[in-house]
Amino acid sequence: MKDQELKGHLDLLLLSVVAEGPAHGYAVISRLRERSNGGFDLPEGTVYPALHRLERAGLLDADWTTANGRRRKTYRLTPAGGRALEEKRNGWEEFTTAVRLVIGGAPWPATN
Amino acid sequence: MKDQELKGHLDLLLLSVVAEGPAHGYAVISRLRERSNGGFDLPEGTVYPALHRLERAGLLDADWTTANGRRRKTYRLTPAGGRALEEKRNGWEEFTTAVRLVIGGAPWPATN
DNA sequence: CCTTGACGCCTAGCTAAACATAGTATAGCG
DNA sequence: CGCTATACTATGTTTAGCTAGGCGTCAAGG
Numbered sequence: 001m002k003d004q005e006l007k008g009h010l011d012l013l014l015l016s017v018v019a020e021g022p023a024h025g026y027a028v029i030s031r032l033r034e035r036s037n038g039g040f041d042l043p044e045g046t047v048y049p050a051l052h053r054l055e056r057a058g059l060l061d062a063d064w065t066t067a068n069g070r071r072r073k074t075y076r077l078t079p080a081g082g083r084a085l086e087e088k089r090n091g092w093e094e095f096t097t098a099v100r101l102v103i104g105g106a107p108w109p110a111t112n
Numbered sequence: 113m114k115d116q117e118l119k120g121h122l123d124l125l126l127l128s129v130v131a132e133g134p135a136h137g138y139a140v141i142s143r144l145r146e147r148s149n150g151g152f153d154l155p156e157g158t159v160y161p162a163l164h165r166l167e168r169a170g171l172l173d174a175d176w177t178t179a180n181g182r183r184r185k186t187y188r189l190t191p192a193g194g195r196a197l198e199e200k201r202n203g204w205e206e207f208t209t210a211v212r213l214v215i216g217g218a219p220w221p222a223t224n
Numbered sequence: 225c226c227t228t229g230a231c232g233c234c235t236a237g238c239t240a241a242a243c244a245t246a247g248t249a250t251a252g253c254g
Numbered sequence: 255c256g257c258t259a260t261a262c263t264a265t266g267t268t269t270a271g272c273t274a275g276g277c278g279t280c281a282a283g284g
Binding site: 117119136137138139156157160161164180182183184185 | 230231232233234235240241242
């Protein structure tokens with residue numbers, strides 16, 4: 001997926017992944033990689049700050065647990081997070097629809 | 113489309129619109145608005161610098177004309193621009209596929 | 225006549241957000 | 255003991271869209 005630009009869509013991905021079930025940051029990264037068949041292999045420096053942002057925004061909440069001597073911060077979707085997820089999915093649909101309208105209206109290079 | 117994040121996808125839209133036929137900046141904005149049914153109503157400060165960037169990158173080239181006493185800079189797709197468009201369309205498909213895999217895997221709020 | 229609004233172009237600077245980098249720490253394997 | 259995987263954090267840097275302003279033409283309305 002090269003230097004894929006997912007700006008503005010990362011929150012949707014993170015909320016979706018956490019909606020699957022509570023997860024800590026590292027697990028979020030793994031799930032994202034698995035679900036997307038390797039398409040999204042996001043660096044920690046991208047995911048952790050984003051999770052903090054979502055937590056501060058009240059869309060996620062978290063608690064600390066310890067497993068195998070390793071402390072983990074497990075995130076859970078809040079009700080507000082659920083609503084936000086729904087909105088972001090709608091926004092995603094609108095966005096992709098609009099893009100398809102634009103790129104679909106142009107002749108395809110192969111068709112020229 | 114609110115504060116829609118189209119970061120990283122703007123070039124695809126612009127190249128698509130210019131691929132429809134040569135257009136000057138203002139017309140690009142109008143076309144984008146029309147094709148997307150108002151979904152994309154981009155400010156000039158977004159579009160003009162982006163067109164300059166694409167021109168510098170050799171994906172578009174332009175010439176000045178005058179119509180009704182108004183000067184316009186008309187952009188045209190270069191061969192490299194055509195290839196770039198094709199690549200970006202493929203990139204878009206991969207990207208949306210990956211996103212769908214991720215968000216499709218999560219339970220929908222309405223389904224919970 | 226003169227303001228308003230559509231047309232048509234431009235750029236300096238702000239900002240948000242993804243990313244790079246580096247540091248901390250445990251567990252387990254060779 | 256070094257290395258990798260796990261797991262989190264803080265502090266940059268960069269990119270790219272947007273804000274906000276400026277310049278100029280032309281037609282229509284008050």
